[in-house]
Amino acid sequence: MNKKKLLIILTLAALLVAYFVFDLGNYFSLDYLKQSQTTFTAAFAENPVQAVAIFFLVYVLVTAISLPGATILTLAAGALFGALLGTVVVSFASSLGATLAMLASRYVLRDSVQKRFGARLSGLNQGLEKDGAFYLFSLRLIPLVPFFMLNLLMGLTNIKTRTFYWVSQLGMFAATLVYVNAGTQLAAINSLNDIASPGLLLSFVALGLFPLVAKKVVSVFQNKKVYAQWAGQKPKKFDRNLIVIGAGAAGLVTSYIAAVVNAKVTLVEAHKMGGDCLNYGCVPSKALIKSAKLATQMRHAEHYGLDATEPTFSFKRVMARIHEVIKTIAPHDSVERYTGLGVEVLSGYARITNPWTVEITLNTGETQTLTSRSIVISAGAKPVVPPLPGLDAVGYVTSDTLWDEFAKLDAAPARLVVLGGGPIGCELAQSFARLGSKVTQVEMAPRIMMREDQEVSDLARNALTRDGVDVLTGHKALRCERDGERKFIVIAHEGLEQRVEFDALLCAVGRVARLSGYGLEALGIATERTVITNDYLETIYPNIFAAGDVAGPYQFTHVAAHQAWFAAVNALFGDFKRFKVDYSVIPWATFIDPEVARVGLNEQEAREKGIAYEVTQYAIEDLDRAIADGTAYGFVKVLTVPGKDRILGVTIVGEHASDLLTEFVLAMKHGLGLNKILGTIHTYPTLSEANKYAAGEWKRAHAPKRVLAWLGKFHTWRRG
Template sequence: MNLRKVLLLAVVLLGVITFFAFDLDRYLSLSYLKESQTSFAELYAQKPLQVVGAYFFIYVAATALSLPGAAILTLAGGALFGLWWGTLIVSFASSIGATLAFLVSRYALRSSVEAKFGNRLAEINKGVEKEGAFYLFTLRLIPVVPFFVINLLMGLTQMKTVVFYVVSQVGMLAGTLVYVNAGTQLAQIDSLQGILSPALLGSFVLLGLFPLIARKIVGAVQKRKVYARWASVRPRVFDRNLIVIGAGAGGLVSAYIAATVKAKVTLVEVLKMGGDCLNYGCVPSKALIKSAKLAHQMRHASNYGLSDTPPSFSFKAVMQRIQDVIRAIEPHDSIERYTGLGVEVLQGYAKLVNPWTVQIALNDGGTQTLTARSIVIAAGARPFVPPLPGLEDMGYVTSDTLWETFGELEEIPQRLVVLGGGPIGCELAQSFARLGAHVTQVEMAPRIMIREDEEVSELAKASLEADGVRVLTHHKALRCERVDGEKILVVEHAGTEHRIAFDQLICAVGRNARLTGYGLEELGITTNRTVDTNEYLQTLYPNIYAAGDVAGPYQFTHVAAHQAWYAAVNALFGEWKMFKADYSVIPWATFIDPEVARVGLNEQEAKEKGIAFEVTKYGIDDLDRAIADSEAHGFVKVLTVQGKDTILGVTIVGTHAGDLLAEYVMAMKHGLGLNKVLGTIHTYPTLAEANKYAAGEWKRAHAPKQLLEWVKRYHDWKRG
């Protein structure tokens, strides 16, 4: 805190201390006001401008310093100046004083609060930016809410000063009128409690609720306006409670929840049940990673006291195993299972005809039209293919198509180019390199895994290069061409073109939400990179929801399932209670070797957001179980609030990092700090002890050194 802030707080504190030290609060009592009413009236008659000026100054000062007595001062305004002049003077004095208190809080306290509670304050600021004026107005209408608390708390947010002043001026007017009017009848008032009778308090509460009720009415009018052009086709009776489009994680969970609460639900999928994750993404890639890791361990068997052995395998058999794994998991997401749960499953392409009607072009050639009170769009995403000249002619595979294409190959492609340095590209590059391909990974960004801290990116690069991957960062793909019958990728680096020969090319540069062909355009539902939704996952039409990759902001299977709960529950029970989708604690992992897992902030994000933090780091090379497993590499890095054990984020690099992260996800979700992690018994010897030791590193860094010095002296004394 700088000197100016310290001085400002000192002035405020001095004012408050002076007020109580000199017993000035006796002048802000009802008895003193009644005793002095006549003399004040005489003084006002003699010197009206001076009295008004002095009164105005005292009122502003008292409010700015958050001193008690605003009610008495307001009564005095009515007693001295009458109803209309009193109301005018008090209205401006109270609003200016409140704004000064707001500014003092903002200038002197906000930076300190942001440093300690940056994450939470960021969420509050989002709400304030969107609806802060509305809620401030509602609070101002209810005088039982301590206004000085509102002034100080609002100062900690990013609400604009002019908005605060104007809303306060208007919002406090009703309460001001009541108190000033009471002041005009001062002789009849025995206590402040007498002013606010139960009936009057009830009236204020109703007044405070009025904006909320009005908002509901406005919402209903807007809703009616949104549906206006469809009013004539709105069904009187609906075929279903819910129709879900897409049978990936988001769609499956939405349908499951609906069936569980006995709603009539239809799930529509044009391709394969289980969506991208089961058929093209999470499941097949992890099966590939396991085979590749075993091949790697065989080559490096000496790490385990065995003989290094080049793995002998059929690439076709490896790819067949991946299909076997998919088939083994398929029953979890199968039509049979979901039909058994009470979900009607239709295989076909669904298109919205109007906000309640879905037309389904069935895969068997027929057509079916269904109506539903609510609809959830969970259509997923597809790989993005960059518009590289010559790419289509050369041929390529994506994370969706490589399993089928490579499954037909007898041998692994010898020269493989992977476009993209994100999680998918890194996982595929390392796995195919471990299985014997000569892999070149091309990334136009300065480093791979750009969303992670720089040290994590460097460690990932070193790991991939150790497995034989040629990692080219700052290389931009320009075009594909064929030279002497050989496929060539032309890239640009530092202003110079380079050529990379390849047999197969994998596009892994990201995924785009599936947004076209579902009738969104015809209904006017806006889309950008994803479907535009509000915090309840509603689209333009309140009965149409989106979940998963089509909704964003994260393209993770577990986030899709998480969103599906909100979409389904809001769709089925929203008329009674709506739930805002919660993204406060989102974990993810990249399954290279060593794994990289993260939840919350990392260092680069905290710096970008200006959030103060401390870093605690524990090296897994010191962990007994990791040493025993010959996996002694990586680290646990925890970001905490300065001086506290409150967890802001965790990054783990090492074997089974994705599994180890779960303890920190739980801790962050439920507000548990590192002291709680440290105080939890962890089985020995396990990798999970890394979490406890990381907490121990934090505790050691925050040990009370002075206290321990005195304890040492105590023990010295006890020895005599």
């Protein structure tokens, strides 16, 4: 702590001590005020400017130091100066004093509080930044909320000083007026209860509802402004309650919910039902991973007491199986199923022409125009194709196109280059290496899976390397070259260029939201990497929503389905009640072998955010079932609040890590700590026992040592 902060703290402490030691509170009592009213009135009559100035300074000092007595001083202002002058003096003095108290709290406490509790306060900070004026104004209008405490708490946030001042000036005016006016009748007041009566306090509470009404009124005016350019185009009647654009995870779930509540809903999809997950992502990649894993298990069958053998297989049959898996799951997302649920499904391209109208160019060539009270954009995302010179000349595949392109091959690509070290790149690199490809993985960052802790990245790299992947981190792709039928990618590491020859190039450097072709530009709907929405998934138009990969912030199928509920409910019932999307507990997994699964914070994020944590780690190599299965590797790592069993985040590396994670997701969602997990019976022998043993490790580390020492003495005494 610097000397200035220490000086301020010591000064404030000295003033508070003096206040109580010298019993200065007597000078801020109703009895003293009534007894001295004649004296004060005479002093004001003799020199009004001096009296007002001294009173003003005393009032500012009392409120700035947060001393008791502001209420009595407000009454005194009415008694001495009358209603008009008293209200003016107190209004400015109270606002100035409150601002000084807020600034003192900010200077002395905010940095340390934000550093320690920054993650918990982030939502409050964002809310205050966006709606801080309304929030503070509402609290200022309710005297049941101690003003001095509000000053100190606001100092811990990022609210702007000028905003704090003018809102305090305006918000405290009603209470100031009431109390100053009461002071003009000082002789009739025998206690503060004569002012703060239940009826009056209830009036203040009712007055506190004013900001909510004001916010609604402002919202109405904002909406009018947004919709002004479309004046006269809003239909008096709508063809649909909801139109959903895109039949991926978000669009399917949104449509399903709308149909369940008997809304008239139309779902528009230009290509394949089921979106990326079914056709290009989750489903085909997991089918590929399974085949590749089985091939590896055959190669290492000696671990199970069997004869190891090099698997012989048809790559075409492997790819055919993947397409068969897609075909088997497809009915779950089919036009027939959703039509049966009550959803109108149209195959074609949708373009929003105004906030209530969608023009649909059907795949048959016909055009259909529909109006809807609400619209949900769930157009998904597509792979990023890096702007590498020569890329088109050598040809490439993405995570979307490889399933059809590789299905034409008789064998897996002999030499495969994978650009990207994220989850998609790692999963596909390992799988194709296990199926016989010589895989070179190129990642520009210093390590693969950069969002995970260093030890997780290292473990993932070792796993890929063991399977034959040449992992090149810190290498930047510069260009592609062609020499006759030979194809090369040129990469650079520490200034040195290297040419890598390949037969196939897979771009897996990320995915970007599909933002064009839906009329967003003409409507002025803001986009960056995604469609910009608020906490309710609304765009700038309160009746147009976005959900899924097109909205972010997470590109996971389960998050898209999660958002879909909020999009559907807010679109259909938002005029009565809206719900903010909850991202507090988001799990995800990378399906390499061993799997990597995580929920909440890891150590890397906790350090970046300045969040204090403890680490408990259990090595799965000690788990009975893992030993029996030949999968005794990996760990369960749990981050908790220091000294407490409350879970901040969990990372699991190992066999079926994504399944094991669910118990921790449930615990975090419902506020259950490690003690609850430890007290839960887990079937033996199962991999899920790893979760219980991790909780047990935490318990042992927090055992009450003194109590155990005394118990040891107790049992020694009992033995005689």
